Amino acid sequence: MKTDVLVVGAGPTGLALAVQLIRNGIDFVIIDKTETITPYSKAIGVQARTLEIYDQIGLADAAVRQGTIGEKIRMFAGGELRAEFDFGNIGEGMSPFPFVLMLEQSKNETLLYDYIRTSGQDVVWSTELENLKQDADGVTASVKHVDGTRDEINAKYMVGCDGPRSLTRHLLGLEFEGSTFERVFYVADAQIDWQMDHNALQICLAEESFVIFFPLKGDKRWRIVGTFPDEFSKDTDEILYEEIEQRIKEQAEIELDIHDVEWFSTYKVHSRHVEKFSSGRCFLAGDSAHVHTPVGAQGMNTGIQDGYNLAWKLAMTLRGEAGDKLLDTYNDERLANAKNLLRTTDRMFHLAADDDWYIAFLRVHVLPFVAGTLLGFDSIKRLLFPLVSQIGINYRKSRLSVGDDFKIKAGDRMPYFEIDGASIYDRLRDPKFHLLIFSDGASVIESDSVAMDYAAFDVLPLYPGIAEIFGTNETLSVILRPDNYIGYIAKGLDEGVIKKYLLETIGLIPPISK
Numbered sequence: 001m002k003t004d005v006l007v008v009g010a011g012p013t014g015l016a017l018a019v020q021l022i023r024n025g026i027d028f029v030i031i032d033k034t035e036t037i038t039p040y041s042k043a044i045g046v047q048a049r050t051l052e053i054y055d056q057i058g059l060a061d062a063a064v065r066q067g068t069i070g071e072k073i074r075m076f077a078g079g080e081l082r083a084e085f086d087f088g089n090i091g092e093g094m095s096p097f098p099f100v101l102m103l104e105q106s107k108n109e110t111l112l113y114d115y116i117r118t119s120g121q122d123v124v125w126s127t128e129l130e131n132l133k134q135d136a137d138g139v140t141a142s143v144k145h146v147d148g149t150r151d152e153i154n155a156k157y158m159v160g161c162d163g164p165r166s167l168t169r170h171l172l173g174l175e176f177e178g179s180t181f182e183r184v185f186y187v188a189d190a191q192i193d194w195q196m197d198h199n200a201l202q203i204c205l206a207e208e209s210f211v212i213f214f215p216l217k218g219d220k221r222w223r224i225v226g227t228f229p230d231e232f233s234k235d236t237d238e239i240l241y242e243e244i245e246q247r248i249k250e251q252a253e254i255e256l257d258i259h260d261v262e263w264f265s266t267y268k269v270h271s272r273h274v275e276k277f278s279s280g281r282c283f284l285a286g287d288s289a290h291v292h293t294p295v296g297a298q299g300m301n302t303g304i305q306d307g308y309n310l311a312w313k314l315a316m317t318l319r320g321e322a323g324d325k326l327l328d329t330y331n332d333e334r335l336a337n338a339k340n341l342l343r344t345t346d347r348m349f350h351l352a353a354d355d356d357w358y359i360a361f362l363r364v365h366v367l368p369f370v371a372g373t374l375l376g377f378d379s380i381k382r383l384l385f386p387l388v389s390q391i392g393i394n395y396r397k398s399r400l401s402v403g404d405d406f407k408i409k410a411g412d413r414m415p416y417f418e419i420d421g422a423s424i425y426d427r428l429r430d431p432k433f434h435l436l437i438f439s440d441g442a443s444v445i446e447s448d449s450v451a452m453d454y455a456a457f458d459v460l461p462l463y464p465g466i467a468e469i470f471g472t473n474e475t476l477s478v479i480l481r482p483d484n485y486i487g488y489i490a491k492g493l494d495e496g497v498i499k500k501y502l503l504e505t506i507g508l509i510p511p512i513s514k
Contacts, residue, residue: 003029004318006141006155008168010037010123012105012300013286014161015112017307019057022119024315024431024482029153030116031143033128037113040263041104041189044214044223045297048389049413050304051097052484056429059111060097066111067103068215072200075371079253083371087201091385095416096423100388102214102223104189105300132158132171134280157314159283161303164270166288172279178272178291178342183209184228186244188264191220194256204252211251224258226251239266269293271345273338277331283310290338292345301390302341306334312431312482316508323507333395344387391416395485402505403489407471414484415469419460425484427458433502434480437493438462440473449495453510454502455479 005021007014010032021028046063054060071088074081091098116122126146133140139158144150160168169176192213196202198220202213211226228239228247241264248258273290277283286303310330316322386392394411395401401411408415417424428434433455440462451457460466467473472491477498479488488501502508 001029001151001153003027003153003155004157005029005314006139006153006158007031007161008129008141008158009161009163009166009286009288010034010109010113010125011161011163011286011303012043012108012112013303013307014159015109015116015123016053016304017159017161017285017311018121018123019112019115020307020311020431021315022116022121023057024311026311026315026318028121029124029155030121031124031127031129031153033126035125035146037109038106040265041106041216041223043105043108043297043300044102044216045301046101046103046108047297047301048091048095048097048099048385049391049393050301051101052095052391052416052425053304053308054111055096055425056431057115059115062111063103063108064097064101066107066217067101068198068217069099069101070199070201070215072197073371074196074200074202076202076204076252076254077206082205083369084200085371088199090381091389091391093416094382094385095389095391096425098385100297102216104216108300129162129167129171132168132282134158134282139281156318157281157283159285159307159310160288161284161286161307162288164272164287164291166284168282169274169284169288172282172284174279174284175275176272177275178270180268180270183268184239184266185269186224186226186228186239186247186264186266188224188241188244188248188258188261189216190222190224190258190261190264192222192256192258193220194254196254204254206251206253209251211248213252221262224248237266271342273335273342277306277335277338278327283327283330285310285334289334290342292342297388298341298345298390302337305337305390305393308483309334315431316482321509323509326507329398329400333398333400336395336397337393400481400487400505402487402501404491406476406489408469408486408489410486410489412486414478414480414486417466417469419463419466428480428484430456431482432456433482433487433506434458435498436460436478436480438466438470438476438478440475442475454499454508 004026005028007018007028007030010030018030051060054063069088073085073087075083089098127143130144131142138156141153160166162168198215204211208229209227214223216223245258270291274284277289285306313326313330317327391413396409396411398411403410435451435455435457437459439459474491477490477493481487
């Protein structure tokens with residue numbers, strides 16, 4: 001079996017990567033040791049940046065229809081409501097999806113898997129990796145099928161998306177550095193009879209921890225997440241559901257009846273990242289490269305963004321449009337993001353779950369007041385939403401990010417705005433470089449020859465609202481990478497500088513057809 005890219009693991013990261021390879025016209029094989037996609041809900045938070053990626057492939061509308069938007073957040077302590085604030089439109093004007101969507105991992109996987117099959121591809125199920133070897137020309141993977149037969153898959157590149165116990169990572173000899181929190185978490189999906197509105201996240205804060213209720217699609221359906229106390233000594237596989245329900249009621253201190261439990265699990269939280277995201281022709285993505293606390297619903301979304309970053313770089317390299325050095329930027333960009341994510345989620349986790357007396361006091365008596373007050377200010381929302389939604393992730397320190405200093409900088413995601421009533425993203429669906437000229441009307445745009453060779457080209461009016469977003473009233477050149485991050489930004493239009501950026505910084509190999 002021969003292919004361009006072997007993807008090991010068909011969870012949300014592997015499936016999303018496969019979708020991007022289809023989008024870029026790259027041949028691949030994707031394998032997984034399970035029989036099919038997960039039947040369990042697992043991760044449920046889908047952030048705005050993920051929905052923007054879904055929108056490029058026509059999946060965002062279906063995701064929103066199948067999910068639930070948390071319109072409000074309500075905070076309780078001691079069974080009493082301490083704060084309530086609107087959350088459903090917190091990112092208005094910053095994304096076409098200004099909310100957090102509650103959509104189970106199983107449904108995300110179904111959307112992605114259906115896309116793959118509709119495109120004439122499929123996952124090689126019940127097949128697991130056993131060994132790999134690589135040289136300068138490619139990777140040879142030894143795999144075993146459920147019937148005991150074995151095959152070799154020869155690929156030019158391989159991506160391990162095989163989870164926190166990644167065999168790919170182990171075979172590559174890469175360290176998975178970090179720590180494990182000793183406290184045991186629980187999660188359950190069930191129906192609840194109570195007086196709470198189904199359009200709000202219900203957060204019950206306690207001196208030793210918390211319990212959160214997330215609304216799911218369907219009558220009375222909720223995801224429940226919480227922790228056991230530090231002194232709880234049972235192993236995760238010994239905990240009974242009855243112990244979980246007792247803990248929920250103790251923490252919530254609210255009258256409720258939990259029934260029709262669909263699924264529950266217990267686990268310990270790890271905070272780890274791999275020392276590097278690649279070794280030779282092999283790459284890691286998703287949980288095989290980084291795991292962290294569940295605070296902020298970042299995990300599944302981060303894995304999807306790993307694949308989004310890697311896919312276009314693999315595609316350009318495989319098509320002979322760019323040199324191998326472009327692939328080095330995957331590690332540089334995504335490892336830096338993983339380190340920052342772990343630092344942030346660790347801090348948030350300690351505030352949410354630490355039982356030190358001063359943290360407990362802040363959590364129960366100060367946090368509801370502060371959150372309820374601050375989230376009443378639009379300026380605070382504009383700071384918070386990019387952090388949670390992942391639209392604020394940037395690659396400013398990447399060697400691919402070059403340009404003048406504006407409000408929006410090289411390495412930032414292309415900001416969201418509308419032109420003539422339509423989203424700017426509607427012009428950016430094709431997975432290629434885009435050269436956008438925002439014209440002040442006074443400058444004469446004489447040539448698009450550079451764009452004809454290397455990128456799609458568009459001249460757009462520098463409307464006052466767009467000028468405010470970028471922080472300039474002068475004609476502006478913006479080169480967008482295929483993942484819609486700004487690679488180059490500068491005043492005016494200098495074809496020589498733009499060509500140098502594409503050939504030397506990106507490493508494109510001429511000629512490139514439009």
